[in-house]
Amino acid sequence: MTALSAALSALPALATTVAGTVMDSQGNPIAGAIVRLQLENCGAGGVCTLSGGGGIVSTLPVSTTTASDGTFSIVVNGNDALTPAGTFYEVRYIAQSGTIYSANYSITGTSFNLNIATPLGAMPPAPTPAAYTTVEQSGTTLQQRQLLNFTGPGISCADNTGLSRTDCTITAGSSSGITSLNGLSASSQTLSTGTSGTDFNIASAGSTHAFNFPNASASARGLVTSADWSTFNGKQNALSFPLAVSLGGTGGATAGTNGQVLISNGSAFAPGDPIVSGPDAAGVAPTKNPVQGGAIDNSTGCSAGPCVRSLVLANGAPAGSEYGLITRNIPSGTQAVSGTFWQATQPVSGTVTANQGGTWTVQPGNTANTTAWKVDGSAVTQPVSGTVTANAGTGTFNIQANASVNVAQIAAATAATGNGTSGAGNLRVNIASDNTAIANWGLGATGSAVPSGAHYIAGNGSGNLTGIIACDKSAFINPTTATTTQIVALVAGQTIRVCSYSISFVGSATANTLIFKSGTGTACGTGTASLSPTFQGPTTTGEGLSISQGSGLGVLFNAGSGNALCATTSAATNVGVFVTYTQF
Missing domain, CATH: 2.60.120 (Jelly Rolls)
Known part of the structure; x- marks a missing residue:
């Protein structure tokens, strides 16, 4: 205990004993509830003192717990013995479900009974006590209460002290269970399977419900049995056709000749030759359908764009109207070829346009490149490379943006590198002698109005400019x-x-x-x-x-x-x- 709390507790003559009883909404006493009293309205600074110079009174909350019958007793400093005037106590009853009561009281005298005392002003609403939230019977919403009563032989409830709750168990044999299932009312019923009937059905008799799944047949819809599955699985092996046969059609089983295929004759499938057949042997008379060769003709001789031309073989000199392949015997030995042959780079004459593409090598009149060129600047800016000497003469030279310039002289004198206070070679900013005072710099003539600008004044603060x-x-x-x-x-x-x-x-x-x-x-x-x-x-x-x-x-x-x-x-x-x- 601190010296201050010891001093505060040593004031029995000015203390008030507060008593009362904590009950729930049904009027039942609540054991173990917390009763807390908080001193309020001590004024500016939050300091209350005992009247007559008795010292400072603590504003920390004081609390106690209720006995088994819900009663309690606690000692506080009465409001009639405190300064400033107008103080009061906030009283709270706190159960396991939370705050169930809260009100403000002016506690006076040597004893104070909260059971019969009147609170100050309107009492703030207490939180709604914990209750079961959803209770219904046959779709009808019932009034929600703090207490929920279970009845019937199939329900057993017990207090769970560790978790502060009541646990209820619905046991077997309750009279409120299912009383009939598919017409059967036996207390114990079983399920079975069967195959009777022509479709799925449930047959209930005695205490047994038989789920019937008949075997699939011509007259019954049901399950495929293992035997039926084996039958289906063995119906047809992989199909192979060593000869031309008919599968479910009207064609015969004639083998035909080598190279023929099963082809429709208009009413059935039978061996026959396709429209396109393979070639005959070289040098023999054709016996099979020939394959017509052709090529695309893109010339203007076709009436509607490109067209297909048949290949024509000519053994003699071509007549000039043939298309495709022309075969002739080529004499043996070297053959003479006439015409013009280009074996070197050819000179080109003419005018090179401004938008001429590619790279052109131009010589200035001789192969040694020593002949001078004249650039007349006709309509096009010409690039010039080289070094501009100091005696280049007059004229304007443009310097590239952001390029550095090394100024060696200023006004015919070597550029100075000092502080610029004297001597030639210093760049200076000149203000005209007839210039007025610059108001934006906080400067003004004597007797003039206050300038629009100002100087910022600073001083040395702990070694820094402030x-x-x-x-x-x-x-x-x-x-x-x-x-x-x-x-x-x-x-x-x-x-x-x-x-x-x-x-x-x-x-x-x-x-x-x-x-x-x-x-x-x-x-x-x-x-x-x-x-x-x-x-x-x-x-x-x-x-x-x-x-x-x-x-x-x-x-x-x-x-x-x-x-x-x-x-x-x-x-x-x-x-x-x-x-x-x-x-x-």
Whole structure:
């Protein structure tokens, strides 16, 4: 136990004994339920004290559990003995199903009975107690209750303490089971199979249901037996035709002659020759159907594009109208051939057009390539390669974009490499003597209006160049009670920076102190942090004291990103607080 909790517990004279009974919605007491009391409404800063200077009272919740009969008793500090006024306790009853009761009470006196006490204002609705969610009978939805009662000889229920539930088992022999199956009502029924009938059927008699699957036959639809399968499997082996035969048709079984095939004669299939037959032996009279040869003729002699020409064999000189193959005897020995033969590269004369493709080798008048060429620049820019010398003379030379240029001289003097403060060879930026002040640079003539631009002023901050903060906003508060008061509201992602402050105390018998704080929530109640030392006011009634610091330039302290700026006073006396700040 800490010193603070020990001090808080050593106050029996100001304690109140709270008693009551926790019951469910049916009026039955609940054992082992948690009863929790939470002190609320302690005001700004969340601090409650005992009246008469008894010290600070803890706002942590206190709890106890109910006895087997649902009763409980717990000791707290009564609301009538606490400062500030208006405090109350939030009372919660928590069972295994969750919170079943919640209300606010002003607990007073030495004893307080919650069973007969009236809560403050409207009581918040308690959560719906756990109940069975779906209970139906013959399609009719019944009212849902916390209690569900099972009846009948086939149901057995037992309490499952480990899992905090009731387990029910539906056993055999229940009177609510199936009473009839396909006309049979025996308590024990069996299934069997059979083959009677001409189609699948179920025959029920006594306590047996026979599922009949007849064997397939000409008059019965059913299953294929093993014997039938063997019969089907042995009906036809792989077919082979060593001779021309007819399979299920009207043709005969005549073998025919060598090379003939089974071919239709218009009414049946019989051996015969196809329209196209093989060649006869060379040099013998043809005995079989000949094969006509031909070729595609793409000439203009065809009336409708390419056409097929029959091959004609000519043993003599061609007449000029034949198509295809021409055969003649070729004399033996070397034969004379007449005509023009090209055995070297041929000269080409003419004009080369601008869009002429390919590569052309052009010689400038002789094979040694020493004859000078003249480029007249007629309509086409000509590429020039080589080095431009320093004495190239006048003219304009274009420099490729982003190309580096080595400037050796400036104004006929060698380019300087120093800081450019003196001497020839320095590039300078000249401002005309009649130029007005440049407002965009924060410069202006004496007596002129404020320029549109400005210079950014900075200073040495911890060894680094840091801009000087100028506070352009102000705020003030005048608290008259012991409380925490917000001065500047927070903005998410922004920091409040204070450049100056002024505190004015009015003295009283009760010493008043003030401290700047930061935090979030109401009056910096969450994540609270101190930003300044504690400033002490005078203790002489009517005496005044002013404390100030800062000029509006430069930051005295900041509240941190996303925090508000507040001030906490310790007594109910007048105090004025003024700050200049910026927030970004």
